[in-house]
Amino acid sequence: MDLKIYNTLSRSKEVFVPVRPGRVGIYTCGPTVYNYAHIGNLRTYIFMDILRRVFAFNGYKVKSVMNITDVGHLLSDADDGDDKMSMAAAEQKKTPEEIAEFYSAAFFRDIARLNVRRPDVTPKATEHIGDMIKIVQALLDKGYAYETDDGIYFDISKFPDYGKLSGANLEEQLAGARVDINTGKRHPADFALWKKAAPNHIMKWPSPWGMGYPGWHIECTAMSNKYLGDVFDIHTGGIDHVPIHHENEIAQAEAWLGKKAVNYWMHSEFMLVDGGKMSKSLGNTYTVDDLAAKGYTPMEFRYMCLNVQYRQKLNFTWEAMAAAKTAYERLSALLYRHKTAPAPGNRPEIEKYLGEFHEAINDDLNVPMAMGVLWKMLRLPAGKDVYDAALVMDKVFALDFDKVASPDHTAEAPPEIREMAEKRREVRRNKNWAESDRLRDEIAAKGYKVLDTADGYRLEKI
Ligand code: AMP
Ligand code: ZN
Numbered sequence: 001m002d003l004k005i006y007n008t009l010s011r012s013k014e015v016f017v018p019v020r021p022g023r024v025g026i027y028t029c030g031p032t033v034y035n036y037a038h039i040g041n042l043r044t045y046i047f048m049d050i051l052r053r054v055f056a057f058n059g060y061k062v063k064s065v066m067n068i069t070d071v072g073h074l075l076s077d078a079d080d081g082d083d084k085m086s087m088a089a090a091e092q093k094k095t096p097e098e099i100a101e102f103y104s105a106a107f108f109r110d111i112a113r114l115n116v117r118r119p120d121v122t123p124k125a126t127e128h129i130g131d132m133i134k135i136v137q138a139l140l141d142k143g144y145a146y147e148t149d150d151g152i153y154f155d156i157s158k159f160p161d162y163g164k165l166s167g168a169n170l171e172e173q174l175a176g177a178r179v180d181i182n183t184g185k186r187h188p189a190d191f192a193l194w195k196k197a198a199p200n201h202i203m204k205w206p207s208p209w210g211m212g213y214p215g216w217h218i219e220c221t222a223m224s225n226k227y228l229g230d231v232f233d234i235h236t237g238g239i240d241h242v243p244i245h246h247e248n249e250i251a252q253a254e255a256w257l258g259k260k261a262v263n264y265w266m267h268s269e270f271m272l273v274d275g276g277k278m279s280k281s282l283g284n285t286y287t288v289d290d291l292a293a294k295g296y297t298p299m300e301f302r303y304m305c306l307n308v309q310y311r312q313k314l315n316f317t318w319e320a321m322a323a324a325k326t327a328y329e330r331l332s333a334l335l336y337r338h339k340t341a342p343a344p345g346n347r348p349e350i351e352k353y354l355g356e357f358h359e360a361i362n363d364d365l366n367v368p369m370a371m372g373v374l375w376k377m378l379r380l381p382a383g384k385d386v387y388d389a390a391l392v393m394d395k396v397f398a399l400d401f402d403k404v405a406s407p408d409h410t411a412e413a414p415p416e417i418r419e420m421a422e423k424r425r426e427v428r429r430n431k432n433w434a435e436s437d438r439l440r441d442e443i444a445a446k447g448y449k450v451l452d453t454a455d456g457y458r459l460e461k462i
Contacts, residue, residue, distance in 0.1 A: 003058050003362045005234075006311060008242060008265040009165055013364050014408040018233055023061045025228040026052060027262075028119065029220055029237035029245065030066040033103035034088035036387050037110055038285040039301065039316060040271035040278045044238045046302060047268035047310040047365075049116040051236065053396045054361050065227045066119040070100035071203045072195075073216045083213070086202055096203050100124075110288045113298040115398040123223045125214065129205045131222040132214045135256055136193045136207075144255040145193055148184030152194040152209060156187055159251045165265060166243040181408065191248050193218050196207065217248040221256070231258055239267040268310040274317055286316075296321055299400050303328040306367045306397060328399070333461075334378045335390055335404045341382035350389045353377040357393050370396070409448070410459040417448050421457055 003016045018024055028048045031037055037045075052062045073084050085096040092099065108118060127131075135150050140144040144158050157161045183192070191214035197204035204211040214222075224232065237246065243287040246265060253261040273284040291301055304324035353373050359371035373394055380386050387401075394401040410418070424439040444451050449460045 001058070001362055003054070004070060004288055004364050005264055005266060006364045007263075008267050011167075014264070016058070016233075016264070019229075019231055022059070022256050023063070024055045024234065025063065025232035026055075026064045026109070026236065027137055027220070027224040027228055027232065028064065028066040028235075029241055030068050030122065031071040031103075031107050032084050033100045033101060033107060034084040036287045036289075037107050037295075038278060038287055039282050039291070040273075040285070041238075042114060042116075042288070042301075043271045043305050043314060044111065044268045045111055045116050046114060046305045048119075048236055049114075049398070050306070050310070050365055050396065051234070051266065052117065052119075053398065054365055057358075057361065057396050063121075063228065064119040065123070065224060067220060067223045068100070068104055068122055068124045068141070069216065069219060070096070070104070072214045072219060075183060083203065089202065095338070100126075113288055114302050115299070115400065117398075121227045123227065125219040125223070128219070128222050128226065129214060131226055132218045133194070133207050133216060135222055135225075135252070136214075138256050139193060139252060141168060142255065144252075146186070148325065149196070150183045151192050151196050151212065151215075153185055153190045154193055154248065154255075156189050156191075156250055156251060159255055162189070162251050163247060165247050165250055168243060168247075191215060191217060191244075193252065207457055217245055220245070220249050221253045221261075223262050223341075225253070225257075231259070231263070231320045233262075234264045234266055235262040236263060238270070239269050242267055269313045271314045271316055273315075273392045275315055276384060277416045291321070294318070294321075296325055300325045300328045303355055303399055305332075306371060306399070309368055310365055329407070331375075331378070331399075332404045333407050335387060335401055337382050338378065338384065338387040338390070339404060340406075341384060343384040343388075347380070347383070347385055349380060350377065354389055354392060367396070406451070406458070406460055409461045410457075413459045414446055417443055417446055417459065421448075421459060425456060428452075 003430070004013045005016050006012070007014050021324050024047075028045075031041060048064070048066070052064050055062050071083065071085055075082055075084060075087070085099060088099045089096045111118065136145065139154065140147070140152065145152050147152050194207060194209060194212050194214055196210055196212045201213070204213050224235065235246070235249075250262070271278065273282075275287070276282070278285050288298055288301070291298070300321070303326070304321060305314065307324070353376065356373045357370045360366045360373060370393065374390060377386055377389060413421075420439055420443050424436050424443070427435040427439070440450055443459075444462065447462050448462050451458045451460060
């Protein structure tokens with residue numbers, strides 16, 4: 001079956017053709033580890049995870065690489081402002097290394113809780129400075145870059161294709177843009193490959209141009225090239241990276257290599273909160289822990305994300321979160337019912353649903369549609385075969401279907417039911433089995449199943 005993905009570069013859905021048959025190399029721009037990841041960032045990593053799972057489902061051998069930015073990402077994605085790592089270090093009175101270590105660990109913990117598989121390689125920018133310097137030097141040698149008092153800059157006038165990813169009309173965009181005199185840039189869209197460090201700058205390394213630190217964009221080119229080769233299959237990231245970061249990556253990589261480096265560019269849309277932007281000042285940059293504090297599990301959040309296709313905006317509201325919780329609980333209860341029912345023999349409908357599921361995920365990761373197929377399948381009369389098919393689908397959803405357990409409704413059962421259950425426990429102690437069975441049936445008639453456990457009983461809604 002064809003696997004179609006939307007390529008930002010061609011602005012169309014394309015049938016995926018790998019560089020090497022049966023294999024796929026995927027690079028994802030990773031986090032800048034100066035803060036906790038918020039739910040918007042996490043949506044993007046859930047997309048990355050679904051992407052690799054869809055390829056694995058199709059039998060590809062996946063190699064996924066995600067960098068850790070622990071230097072060089074300045075406050076603005078262009079070349080302005082302080083380094084985010086140094087800023088956090090100064091604020092928290094720690095070293096940048098301590099900040100990086102703390103927030104990397106928090107990041108990996110968060111994605112693990114969301115069943116986002118850790119990429120196969122997670123290189124740190126600070127451990128690849130030599131690789132970056134090599135590319136910067138090559139770009140200087142080839143005449144694509146120039147040196148100023150402030151650093152080494154990429155000269156976009158030498159790369160006529162600049163802007164091809166976003167389709168931006170550079171001239172229009174830049175009419176009236178100010179040229180920053182401090183950097184000595186020739187063109188406002190020229191971007192830093194390397195920055196020269198002021199004496200008091202903390203993170204810096206020796207280079208042919210004195211002590212300094214890399215630009216953010218060159219990190220991704222150096223690390224994707226090192227771990228995936230000169231030409232690789234897919235590069236992903238959030239949609240905000242299209243106009244600057246990825247445009248710059250394309251320019252420097254193609255100028256350096258003299259050919260196209262990435263075949264498919266895929267971008268996930270943003271998460272909004274209450275219909276607007278997420279921002280610290282609005283206090284809506286929620287984390288996985290913020291969700292937990294309100295009683296929402298990582299799986300419920302993942303379920304919510306899976307119900308919106310990655311190229312659509314996802315509007316987070318607490319009402320939507322509550323609805324996702326209810327739906328996920330209902331899903332788990334249904335799955336449990338199928339899990340505990342015998343398989344009723346050959347049911348061709350199940351194969352049909354699995355086929356529809358496969359078609360949906362192969363149509364540019366239409367996971368919401370695949371989820372619809374699952375819900376339809378769950379309406380079949382209870383049977384273990386349905387549960388087994390749901391487990392196959394869960395290789396992509398990764399919503400812990402293998403862990404569904406009996407939902408315990410004892411605490412929320414009406415007092416009348418609980419009294420009957422107590423009474424039943426009493427008569428069982430006295431070995432009055434006839435009365436015990438009568439009470440069980442009476443409880444069932446009122447919509448609850450009573451299950452005997454080692455320490456008493458449990459009530460489940462029927
Ligand atoms: P950063 O750590 O700031 O580089 O961001 C990490 C990833 O999260 C990037 O791929 C961004 O594109 C993505 N991202 C940032 N904000 C949002 C958002 N509101 N919704 C979805 N993705 C986001
Ligand atoms: Zn990147």
